[in-house]
Amino acid sequence: MLLRKYLFVIITLIAFTFFSCKESPRNFNSNLLGPDQINLVNLDSYNAGLLQKSSSFKTVIETGSSSTLILGNYTTHSGNLQEASILIQFNYSSIPDSDKSDLINGDATVIDSWMIFTKTYAFGDTTVSQIDFGAYKINTPWTPAGFTSDSLTNFSYNSDDLSLQKSLTDSTNIYRVHVNSAAIQNQISNYANSIQDNGIYLKPNAPGGTVWGFGSLSSSSFPAIAVVVNKTGSYTDTLYFNALSDLSVLSGDLPSTQGEIYLQSSLVGQSKIWFDVSNIPAGAIINQAKLILKTDLSNTVNGTVFNPSVLTFNIADSISNRVDSSLSPETITQADSSTYEGDITTFVQKWVFEKNNRGLLLTPQSGLSGMEIFAFKGSDASNLSQRPRLVIVYTKK
Amino acid sequence: MKKLYIKIFALGFLFFIGQIDVFPQISSSYSRLGLGDMVYSYSARRAGMGQLGISVIDAAYISMLNPAGLTGLHSTRTEVGVMYNGLFLSNDNASSYSSSTDFSGATIAFPISMAHGISLSAGLIPYSNVSYQEENNYPGTNSASNGYNISYKGTGGLSKMVLGSSYRFPFDLSIGATVEYYFGELNYNSTISFPNDASLQTGTFTTRYRPRGFSTTVGLITPDLSKVIFGSENISDFRFGAVLSFSSNLLTDTSLIISSSLVDDTVQNSSITTKLPYRFAAGFSFVLNKKYLFSFDYLFQPWSKYALNGVTSSFMRDSYKISTGFEYRPELEAGQSFWEQVMLRLGLTYEQTQYNINGQGINKYSVMGGFSLPLSYQNTLDIAIEYSIRGTKDFNLLQEKIIKLTAGISLGELWFIRSDQY
Numbered sequence: 098m099l100l101r102k103y104l105f106v107i108i109t110l111i112a113f114t115f116f117s118c119k120e121s122p123r124n125f126n127s128n129l130l131g132p133d134q135i136n137l138v139n140l141d142s143y144n145a146g147l148l149q150k151s152s153s154f155k156t157v158i159e160t161g162s163s164s165t166l167i168l169g170n171y172t173t174h175s176g177n178l179q180e181a182s183i184l185i186q187f188n189y190s191s192i193p194d195s196d197k198s199d200l201i202n203g204d205a206t207v208i209d210s211w212m213i214f215t216k217t218y219a220f221g222d223t224t225v226s227q228i229d230f231g232a233y234k235i236n237t238p239w240t241p242a243g244f245t246s247d248s249l250t251n252f253s254y255n256s257d258d259l260s261l262q263k264s265l266t267d268s269t270n271i272y273r274v275h276v277n278s279a280a281i282q283n284q285i286s287n288y289a290n291s292i293q294d295n296g297i298y299l300k301p302n303a304p305g306g307t308v309w310g311f312g313s314l315s316s317s318s319f320p321a322i323a324v325v326v327n328k329t330g331s332y333t334d335t336l337y338f339n340a341l342s343d344l345s346v347l348s349g350d351l352p353s354t355q356g357e358i359y360l361q362s363s364l365v366g367q368s369k370i371w372f373d374v375s376n377i378p379a380g381a382i383i384n385q386a387k388l389i390l391k392t393d394l395s396n397t398v399n400g401t402v403f404n405p406s407v408l409t410f411n412i413a414d415s416i417s418n419r420v421d422s423s424l425s426p427e428t429i430t431q432a433d434s435s436t437y438e439g440d441i442t443t444f445v446q447k448w449v450f451e452k453n454n455r456g457l458l459l460t461p462q463s464g465l466s467g468m469e470i471f472a473f474k475g476s477d478a479s480n481l482s483q484r485p486r487l488v489i490v491y492t493k494k
Numbered sequence: 495m496k497k498l499y500i501k502i503f504a505l506g507f508l509f510f511i512g513q514i515d516v517f518p519q520i521s522s523s524y525s526r527l528g529l530g531d532m533v534y535s536y537s538a539r540r541a542g543m544g545q546l547g548i549s550v551i552d553a554a555y556i557s558m559l560n561p562a563g564l565t566g567l568h569s570t571r572t573e574v575g576v577m578y579n580g581l582f583l584s585n586d587n588a589s590s591y592s593s594s595t596d597f598s599g600a601t602i603a604f605p606i607s608m609a610h611g612i613s614l615s616a617g618l619i620p621y622s623n624v625s626y627q628e629e630n631n632y633p634g635t636n637s638a639s640n641g642y643n644i645s646y647k648g649t650g651g652l653s654k655m656v657l658g659s660s661y662r663f664p665f666d667l668s669i670g671a672t673v674e675y676y677f678g679e680l681n682y683n684s685t686i687s688f689p690n691d692a693s694l695q696t697g698t699f700t701t702r703y704r705p706r707g708f709s710t711t712v713g714l715i716t717p718d719l720s721k722v723i724f725g726s727e728n729i730s731d732f733r734f735g736a737v738l739s740f741s742s743n744l745l746t747d748t749s750l751i752i753s754s755s756l757v758d759d760t761v762q763n764s765s766i767t768t769k770l771p772y773r774f775a776a777g778f779s780f781v782l783n784k785k786y787l788f789s790f791d792y793l794f795q796p797w798s799k800y801a802l803n804g805v806t807s808s809f810m811r812d813s814y815k816i817s818t819g820f821e822y823r824p825e826l827e828a829g830q831s832f833w834e835q836v837m838l839r840l841g842l843t844y845e846q847t848q849y850n851i852n853g854q855g856i857n858k859y860s861v862m863g864g865f866s867l868p869l870s871y872q873n874t875l876d877i878a879i880e881y882s883i884r885g886t887k888d889f890n891l892l893q894e895k896i897i898k899l900t901a902g903i904s905l906g907e908l909w910f911i912r913s914d915q916y
Contacts, residue, residue: 129523130646133684139637380761382697446756490637
């Protein structure tokens with residue numbers, strides 16, 4: 098009986114709860130909520146004259162995982178010579194035993210060989226039909242992991258140019274580089290005898306204005322080598338071997354111009370920008386923060402394949418330029434022909450909340466592919482309206 | 495023992511229902527001021543007859559407002575309640591309707607010595623309530639070209655856990671005292687949103703107060719003076735009562751919290767004191783023809799002395815409440831039908847609230863009624879309905895029309911009765 102009484106009451110109360118209803122809150126403007134008033138504020142670094150700093154620098158990074166091998170050289174508008182070279186080794190493990198033993202015994206010889214690349218990219222003067230470079234035997238052991246442009250300092254190769262004729266088939270973009278047959282036979286012999294062979298170094302010759310890009314091992318159009326083996330009176334075999342390892346290195350310096358900052362792929366050129374946001378109260382909520390960069394079109398150079406976007410990172414340590422791993426990078430994209438824009442609200446919120454603003458790091462989104470040069474107006478640009486601009490909308494109590 | 499478990503379950507369940515924050519708005523932006531709206535009665539019994547009943551000694555009701563009223567307790571009692579609030583809110587700019595259901599309190603009391611009126615009581619009951627929601631829309635600016643909204647929302651309130659006792663002197667003077675532990679959380683949210691522009695982050699500022707502290711209440715109810723004053727058999731239980739809740743300084747943790755999709759953290763923390771002003775109430779009551787209870791009460795609380803961190807508020811003034819109540823309670827006789835056992839109540843109150851906005855006081859008028867349906871001996875289902883008008887539309891203020899439906903259950907049982915051994 099007691100239980101039934103309780104059940105009756107409980108059911109009644111549940112009904113009360115779920116019959117409740119409510120309209121949307123209305124705009125009473127009652128002026129009773131003064132202590133809780135909040136205000137929306139617009140802060141434009143240009144209008145407010147916020148202090149800002151920017152600089153560019155070259156970052157030495159490993160490029161072994163790039164999907165593009167670049168080769169050639171290019172002189173920037175500020176006179177910096179940049180040189181792209183390739184290191185490549187081939188995998189001869191698939192050679193048939195008969196060919197291998199004949200080559201080792203001297204019963205057969207390599208009568209022709211050519212490296213095969215697929216051209217995927219061009220930078221600089223894209224109208225040329227050929228680039229000038231040599232192929233050299235590498236003396237120094239190397240691996241894609243850990244090899245940077247700094248590694249070229251202690252890098253050695255034979256001065257004998259092994260390259261012969263070079264030809265590009267326009268319809269397929271297949272680029273063939275014939276190389277000295279004896280050198281290739283020597284490589285195969287080294288493989289058969291388990292002797293270390295360090296591969297071939299492709300290096301531009303005289304300064305030019307063109308860089309070509311080819312598919313690397315990290316792409317679907319990876320390099321290979323064709324080797325023609327002849328045993329007199331017996332057979333002539335054409336054997337194909339894929340690359341074993343490859344990488345390209347871009348050496349040289351970033352362009353530099355007063356009033357501008359630069360980003361460049363492969364080199365890798367990066368920039369830092371810092372804005373003084375100390376006037377924003379620590380308890381403010383950042384509703385939006387937009388970074389706007391003005392492009393210097395005359396100094397911006399794009400390749401035939403171009404990703405018009407820039408990654409920005411929050412800097413954790415402005416000395417080492419270590420980025421903040423707790424925040425994902427934001428993308429700055431091309432808004433129009435002369436402007437890049439992107440949302441960096443997450444960074445500014447952290448700067449304000451933690452009172453720790455080390456600035457932004459900018460890097461090309463496709464930093465390991467191609468050698469695009471992004472030229473932006475910097476914090477010391479003479480025209481104030483063209484300097485990097487930070488537009489913040491925030492709410493304060 | 496089984497009944498005890500059922501009661502514990504029911505109390506817990508009702509408390510759970512009260513915590514369901516489905517439609518939380520039960521008041522207006524007035525409750526942003528001070529500690530919010532006062533809650534004078536958690537029970538449907540008192541809510542139906544003016545909420546106070548300072549001088550009433552009732553054998554079947556746990557008086558938490560005046561602990562001296564516990565001396566009449568004859569059995570262990572448990573009372574729980576929930577409250578449905580419907581709020582029509584309007585001013586010259588807009589109007590709205592909202593409603594919600596809230597837990598209104600739970601108490602238990604049991605007599606230790608009926609001969610001496612010694613009883614113990616305990617309860618969890620609300621003291622004040624903050625509940626409002628308002629939204630202002632703003633047109634486009636250079637910051638937010640598609641406009642934005644700022645909404646304000648207040649939730650929470652102050653509650654108290656009460657432990658009380660009573661004693662009746664041989665000359666029929668009843669006294670009582672309670673120790674109260676006040677606690678609660680008052681949240682004041684301000685949220686900015688951009689419904690027409692998803693690229694802008696919504697953000698909320700929450701100012702939070704967490705007061706806590708002890709206070710005490712003492713009360714008395716005089717002996718039955720009906721024979722001395724009236725000398726009539728028709729009037730009985732003529733008593734005066736008074737109760738005083740002492741002022742208290744509540745230790746209050748305050749914080750300002752900001753939250754958006756990018757940040758959710760406390761940016762300011764401090765510990766301050768909230769001065770809770772004393773409360774005094776007095777009244778008298780009598781029973782006519784052993785069936786009709788009349789009660790007249792006055793309650794005063796100097797909210798002008800309310801202070802947060804030592805700072806008083808210009809929006810607060812001294813409040814008082816005048817209340818009169820009537821209850822028809824049939825004398826129980828064997829063989830009565832269900833409807834012959836139903837109790838009826840009526841009440842009227844006028845309240846000068848503690849709110850004073852720019853010199854304009856906010857007052858409240860209420861009319862209420864209620865009834866108790868018998869479930870069994872000593873057990874009733876109590877219902878009360880109240881209609882109130884508070885505030886004014888003048889001076890850009892708000893007028894509230896409130897419908898409040900309170901439902902409670904009042905259960906009595908004999909505990910601690912030793913069975914004879916044969």
